[in-house]
Amino acid sequence: MGESSELRRWDEMIPDALGLIFSYLSLQDVLTVVPRVCKSWGGAVAGPYCWQEIDIEEWCERSKPELISRMLQLLIPRSSGSIRRLSVSSLPNDPIFRYIANHVSSLQTLEMPRSEISDPIVEEVAGKFSNVTFLDVSYCVKIGARALEAFGKHCKALVGLKRVMHPVEVAEKVCQDDEAHAIASTMPKLKHIEIAYLLLTNVGILDILSQCRELRFLDIRGCWDVKLKENFLKEKYSGLKVLGPLIVDSYEMNYWDECSNYSDSSGYLSWEFMDDVVGEYYDGFSDDDDDDGAWDDGQGLEGLEVRFYGGGFNGGSAGFDWPTSP
Incomplete structure (x- = not known):
């Protein structure tokens, strides 16, 4: 041969x-x-x-809200319902979350920090995320115990939850033990929980510990009203690793400069949809639409322009200062 x-x-x-x-x-x-x-x-x-795994979280942090919806409408249909992991950030509204729910029946990992979704929309569509095993709803300021309870009731296989907040975002709240109760009562199989900076007390944490018997990791950094003795935790929950609450981390220094996972020293990428081109391919996704307006995969990318800008991606100006096009 x-x-x-x-x-x-x-x-x-x-x-x-x-x-x-x-x-x-x-x-x-x-x-x-x-x-x-x-x-x-x-x-x-x-x-x-x-497209069985779609990770555009970093891109979302650098993009305008309306572009996030359009990008998801472009990518999700390509998976043909086989997507297992979706990592996004800053979903701009409830309709795009509904759109996601209607097209991801096989989803196992859902990460959507900083999203502008509400309790009612989560209660409406949570049943369509029944296969999800890991959920990240950190910095989602418009949801609370109702949304967590809805996720817990429908995501029976959930083993990982991330619900981290920024201290500023919870400053006006009195107590969030209701969120701890929602977690404890509906997510008994959790093994990994991150709830840093929630305004919790001993009551809320003990509720979680008593109901989530398989728990192996608990992040309660910044939960200053939680005062559980180390000896008590070692004796009652010997297999549990607890992080916090008394740990000085980057929130005590500078949130944008130190906490952002999206820093890049080599310049950053901006995706722009040119109005004169998008109009030819985009059917129009509005706040009132559920599933309509998906892009034609054969042509949708013609409306997508990729540009690189020098000078680095500075977390302090992320999403606030758009450079002039070269």
């Missing part, structure tokens, strides 16, 4: 293998570079193989 017959052509690889390879590339490369290489690669990134 000749040497040439033993060589495999990249464009002849099966789509799921290509999808696995492309998953190591950046989002902008997958969306704008790979499809232009060849027809088979374009088909792979247009199908579900690349």
Whole structure:
């Protein structure tokens, strides 16, 4: 057999293998570079193989709210219902959360910190997240015990919860033991809980400890009214690791400069939807729409412009100061 017959052509690889390879590339490369290489690669990134895990959390932190909705409408349909992990940030409203719920029946990990979602919408659609095992609703200031209870009642397999807040966001609240009670009463299988800076007391924490018997990690940094003795915890919950409450962390220094996970010293990426182009491909997603207005995958990227700006991504100005286009 000749040497040439033993060589495999990249464009002849099966789509799921290509999808696995492309998953190591950046989002902008997958969306704008790979499809232009060849027809088979374009088909792979247009199908579900690349989109079983969608992580655009960092991109969301740097984008305008209306673009976040449009990007999700572009990417989620590509998964064909097979998406297992969705990591976003700053969802702008309830309708886009409803849209997500209607298209992610196989979802196992849902991370959506800093999202502008409400208790009523969570109560409405939580049943569609029944397969979720890890949930991150940190810094979601418009939800409370009602939303947590709704998630807990429907996400029976939930083993990880992240509900971290910023001290400023809870400054006007008196007590959030109701959230602790919602966690304790509806999420008994939790093994990992992060609830730093919630305004909790011993009552709320003991409620969680008594009901979540499989708990192995509990983050209560900044929960200053929790005063449980170390000996008590070691004796009653020997297999539990507790972080806090008396730990000086970056919130006591500078929130934006030290706490942001989105710092980048090499410049940052801005995605802009040009009005004159988007109008041709975007059917119009409004606050009143549920599922309509999804992009045509074959053409939607033509309305997407990728630009790099020098000078670095400074957490202190994240989302507030947009540089002038070159």
